[in-house]
Amino acid sequence: MTRTLEEICDQMLEHARAAGADAVDTIVVDGASVSVEVRGGKLEHAERAESIDVGLRVFLGRRQAIVSGSDSRPEALQAMAERAVAMAREAPEDPFAGLADPDQLARDWDGDALELFDPSPAPSADALMQDALAAEAAALAVPGVTQVSDAAAAYGTHRVHLSATNGFSGGYARSTRSVSCVAISGEGTGMERDYDGDSRTFQTDLRSPDEIGRTAGERAVQRVGARKPQTGQFPVLFDERISSSLIGHLLAASSGAAVARGASWLKDSLGQQVLPAHLSLVEDPHRPRISGSRPFDAEGLPTARRAIVEDGVLTGWTLDLSSARKLGMAPTGNAARGVSGPPSPSNWNLSLTQGTATREDLLRDMGTGLLVTSMIGSTINPNTGDYSRGAAGFWVESGEIAYPVNECTIAGNLREMLMRIIPANDARPYLSRVVPSLLIEGMTLAGN
Template sequence: MSCEQALPARSSWLTARSDKESEMTTTLEASETKLTTDLKQLATDVVRRAMEGGATAAECVVREGDEFSTVVRLGQVETLKESGSRAIGVRVFFGQRAASTYSSDFSAAGIERMLKSALELAKITSEDPYAGIPEAGQLGSLSGDLDLYHEDVYSLPGSERIEYARRGEKAALDADPRIKNSDGGSFDAATGRRVLANSHGFVGEYRRSYCSVAVVPIAQDDNGLMQRDYWYSVARSLAKLDSAEQVGREAARRTLRRLGARKVKTAHVPVVLDPMVASSMLEHIFEGVNGDSVYRGASFLAGKLGEKIAGPNVTVVDDGTMSGGFGTTPFDGEGIPTRRTVVIENGILKSYLLNTYTAKKLGLETTANASRGLAGTPGIGPGNYFLEAGPKTPQQIIAEIKDGLYVTEFLGHGANLVTGDYSRGASGMWIVNGELAYPVEEITVAGNLKDMFCNISEIASDLEFRGSVASPTIRIDGLTVGGE
């Protein structure tokens, strides 16, 4: 139950990071090999001491990272933030009981206190026959350079980072006189390191880097009504980041086309989702095949392995191994090498996405999708998770529609995976005779996900990774567009 205010660029660029942890973690001065050894040593020591304290299995995670961010608004620096931090977490098992603790205090006393509370806390949890860390034979790490870390994200001097943000915003402000205001241009960079150790002797480590530029222009029409939209580029290397001008111009284009948006009458028409919003449909599929929802029966896809759940044109893949990917890691949150899993093949549900616990509950093998935060039991997270591209261009798909809705933004969280009921606020463009004719807003899109997955009638060729979840443009039939 949360209420969120939409700040599209800022929230999106956070989700563009490959995992939630990168939001929290951030580091001290890195790049000393000594520190690396120390963190690995620290993690192994914590595991050893947990075992000495009577644990039958233990697992320790250490994260550190640093972040830089700046926002420039109307040409002036608005915020500048630069810092680092680290945190450590331990999970202990006494037979089939588990508990976890974490701390940001790396002093001897802090670590001691963390360990002691974990060993104490495990006494109050229940015997769960399925609890435990993976088998020793399952553990390991992908070899070779996965292209996840580039020091160049910090190579720009501070003034040029500010300049990057300023140029992005300027390109938007210069694009059209109707762009009179701005929520800013921003440049972010971050690097993070993660170490995982467990009592089977596994010790793994990886580093990742990230940088992004985002622009949020505000346009105003003759009636004084304002619209805001955004665009961004994100990359693991500064060398791969789009130019600030390119981002600013695209942000301006997306904002300007919203001016003069109107409401429409309630209608049953084809709906086209642009790649940014289509990826939300993939997230619903993810939630539906997430082992945690499946074993609890909290997903309408539970028990549907081998069955048709989508049209024959739909193939969905999760691949944690792609070089340089936003969802790539050498091992998952439990120390198992990541892999490629076909989730849906030609409309047939082929695999759930699982960690060790949910795999055991379902009598299946883990798909190495464990995502480990600092505390609690591991969850399930995507690698690089995507809908395979189709043959047509987005323009061809739109051209075939006489009367329909092209969605560029969803508002709210109205998807119920238990029932499949789906209802969200939307804005975008109305399609008339194959063309994007005029902007629309304050409308809803509703249906049921069970039908919607089967009614993905077109998938475009424009698959591009702008985060760990990616979708091409798609067309869905049979939805209700709610308006006047």
């Protein structure tokens, strides 16, 4: 008889309590996916995957242990529970470990309102292949594109259920549909590549494969003839495609886990200005059809809209239960976990206040400098915020794009950089991180 994910969770709870656990939480993840890749008008690779993974965390007082597996048979679950309890007996005490109190738990959520799952029929492997072929053909039709290194399409579903002895039990389903294309221009050592792609919850929201392929091809052709830029102090405009990485560094530094370890350049900045005064950074896990949305976190706490930065001022840390206890604060409903590890703080959907200027306005205003469209590598000092990354993009002269550039490094200090950001108005509203192009004056650029 087929069991539901909730029934599997309940069985794990029963086995763990019978084995001697004082408290227990469980997670079951059921996933299925189909993906195809094409090359040269033919199928290159196809993959179908189905799996069910289970995770069990047990507590003996303040000692905890976690076990995981992919076997959900009753006898396997019993053996897993016994092994977890035996491991917990040998584990060191963690004064901050433990489940949420019942009065902290999420109640009466409306998961359907988030529209995380597309109820329409799943696309066939052939339909996915046709999308990938269409993207490849559109890229190859762009004059100057010499080949397409990768064109792909995929569909996946993901169901999760959480249960714990504190009374929490809940789950939801999620679907994902995507198309991507990587195009190459030029020949020999002068080859350049660029990409485009889209990933959505609902098939009907997905951009067309033709548009994705054509955009990838046009971007690749624009990069022909790239060379190193000048070295010196110049303004840098982070294109909307990669600008969210800057906000990602701020989020990493505002994680309660990093702050509790003392490994954050923001650790003494609570209540202080970290962005220009007119900018706010808002987290909203309840946006319909968005990949970062969820009704509750991995510890069963309710998720809620909150301003991480309000009018430039850092208002709080991102906290799971453990980091909140370490810092003597209330959790923020931001715990994330897989089946094989403990919860840790994570951010959901983010939006940075947009500006009024277009990207073209910022290019004009910057005069001479660098437009960054891709980055590689990363050297970030978590304690000081010193920042250095490899970059590629376009050199700007007199407010207009002059030529493509590559093999350069941009550097600065994140605290100083973020205080100088000037946002454009070009953020895509359907992304989980809605961040526009960002201009930063006076960065160090190493090229020729």
